[in-house]
Amino acid sequence: MGKAQASADPEAHDHPYDADAFAEKYGLTQKAAEVILFSNGPSKIACDAAARAFRAAVAMRSNRRRDH
Secondary structure (H helix, E strand, O other), X not given: OOOOOOOOOOOOOOOOOOHHHHHHHHOOOXXXXXXXXXXXXXXXXXXXXXXXXXXXXXXXXXXXXXXX
């Protein structure tokens, strides 16, 4: 048995995100996408969760500013 090989399909979960595609998918700035991808490694599952959490935090902060 050999090592499992990464899929050639860029949409596969074992293929890391491209920063541009990731930024577009979540409506992030290029810098935010790069930071999330760097800090969460190649795992698409972890990066997707981090992007959702980041967007939720930004939305909460925006809502707080409007309320004050």
